[in-house]
Amino acid sequence: MxxxxxxxxxxxxxxxxxxxxxxxxxxxxxxxxxxxxxxxSKKEKPNVIIIFADDLGYGDLSSYGHPTIRTTNLDQMAYEGQKWTNFYVGASVCTPSRAALLTGRLPVRSGMASSVNRVLFPDSHNGLPQSEVTLAAQMKKGGYATAAIGKWHLGHKEEYLPTNHGFDSYYGIPYSNDMDNIVPFRSAGGYFEFWKSEKRKDINTFNVPLMRDTEIIERPADQHTITKRYTEEAIKFINDKKDEPFFLYLAHNLPHVPLFASKDFQGTSPRGIYGDVVEEIDHSVGQILDELKKTGLDKNTIVVFTSDNGPWLIMNEEGGSAGLLRNGKGSTWEGGMREPCIFWAPGRIAPGIVTDLGSTMDLFTTFSKIAGVDIPRDRIVDGVDLAPVLFNKESSARKDMFYYRGDKLYAVRVGDFKAHFITQDAYGTEITEHDPPLLYNLSIDPSEKYDISKENPDVIANINRVVKDHNDKMVKGKDQLAERGD
Known part of the structure; x- marks a missing residue:
């Protein structure tokens, strides 16, 4: 006083x-x-910004090894903050991954992982159940203003939209930017054949809506300017709420195909259109960080940058790279679920490279506690608190990771070791079960090349115990992705 x-x-x-x-x-x-x-006390609560890319691979930032994509702002962010090298998402495709981040739970628990449909579509009947508690709802309890900008993909009907899941406002495309395609497909092969045509370069081919709160304000959305407009909305929200604690969830629709960049970035990257798009997202991050510095909010804001799943490798040059990791989007190999992740908060977060395990599910627990809000006790929450790592450079409480494909457990990591009980190509139909499971030491072999199961029966026995305990406590939610059609 x-x-x-x-x-x-x-x-x-x-x-x-x-x-x-x-x-x-x-x-x-x-x-x-x-x-x-x-x-x-209210003013001292740090603001929180989560920036979530779409289909960005582990190897798509120059700070994570890409030789021709120039991500200078994210590289500076990594230098000033913490660069995590063993950070995971909750699934290898869009919808379940986003559910995992916002609920802090494996998506199979909420029914947001399915053996029928891997993601939600414009004709899907359901979405994220109202019974789920989102990070936005938690932050509101802590006195935060909340906003979602960008891709949602957790249900396009009004009852499932962000404004009914803890967000004060929403501006964005409610699902993937390749949906509402006016070109009819009779098979998956026909879909991928389409990507060889020039129609993929026309925004009018994709009749996706741009929404504000619950209303469609533009259709088709002009995807050439979508990254720019998301950034402008984010900066406006930051300035409007600068006198109170705020939580911003900025989920870019890109670099998911179709790839569109604004005039200032078209044809500027040596990596082609994919590089143009990633470098524009990098520029967006720079604009947001600059605004925080200009307003003095950088001293009291935590910014996280990561992506929803690995690169869509079957898109060839219009897909990204997982770097030295194996496979990509759609698979439970490392390239499908391990992502670049950067935490930034000058004066708060101790800079450095973190090799401990972390997950997007941990953001729920970490930021709930920072906001002073209790973790729900009526359900299993899979996220752990990363605050000791972020602020004190202590060890991460996360010691394992479960790799689901749909509603089935395919692989488990415990410490340095990962066991694959089932393997399947990202978009293939052939399923191979392994007994004993394939085993890799990810600290030595992050590319998962050398199966060491025969030499390490004790390691497999330990992982089996972890799996049994996990399965004994698992209660799967009703499949929310299966029902589709008029």
Missing amino acids: NSLKLGGLLNLVLASSGRYYLVLGIILIFNTIAIAQGNN
């Missing part, structure tokens, strides 16, 4: 006569101090 104001109140008390006024004055002083402390 301001000392001049406190002194004035004391003088008022001393000038008063009688016990009644003395007691009243003391009560007034302590009430004022309590209110001031409460207001200061």
Whole structure:
């Protein structure tokens, strides 16, 4: 509390006569101090921004090894913050991965992982159940203003939209930017054949809606300017809410195909259109960080950058790279679920390279606790608190990772070792079960080239115990992705 104001109140008390006024004055002083402390406490809560790319691979940033994509802003962010090298998403495709981030739970628990459809579509009946508690709802409990900007993909009907899941506002495309395609497909082969045609370069081929809250404001969305407009909306939100704690979830639709860049970035990257798109996202990150610095909010804001799943390798040059990791989007190999991740908060987060395990599910637990909100006790929450790593450089509480494909457990990592019980190509139909499971030491062999199962029966036995305990406690939610059609 301001000392001049406190002194004035004391003088008022001393000038008063009688016990009644003395007691009243003391009560007034302590009430004022309590209110001031409460207001200061509210302002001290750090703002939180999560920037979530779509289909960006582990190897698509120059700070993670790409030789021709220039991500100078993200590289600087990594230098000033923490660069995580063993950071995972909850699934290898869009919908379940996003559910995992926002609920802190394996998507199979909420029914957002399916053996029928891998993601939600414009004709899907359902979405993220109202019974799920989102990170946005948690932050609102903590007194935060909340906004979702960009790709949602957790249900396009009003009851499933961000404004009914804890967000005060929404601006974006409600599902993947390749959906509502006006070109009919009779098979998956026909879909991929389409990507060889020039129609993929026309925004009118994709009749996706741009929404504000629950209303469609543009259709088809002009995807040439979508990254730019998301950034403008983000900066506006930051300025509108700069006097109160805020949580911003900025989920870019790109670099998921179709790839579109604004005029300032078209044809500027040595990596082609994919590089143009990634470098524009990098520029967007730079604009947001610059705005935080300009407004002085950088001292009290935590920014996280990561992606929803690995690169869509079957898109060839219009897909990304997993670097030295094996396979990509759609698979439970490392390239499908391990992502670049950068935490940035000057003066708060200790800079460095973190090789411990982390997951997008941990963001739910970490930021809930930072906001001063209890973790729900009526359900299993899979996220752990990463605050000790972020602020004190302690070891991560995450010691394992479960790799689901749909509603089936395919692989498990415990410490350095990963066991594959089932393998399947990202978009293939052939399923191979392994007994004993394939085993890799990911610290030595991140590319998963050398099966060491025969030499390490004790490691497999330990992983089997972890799997049994996990399966014994698993209660799968009703499949929310299966129902489609008019």
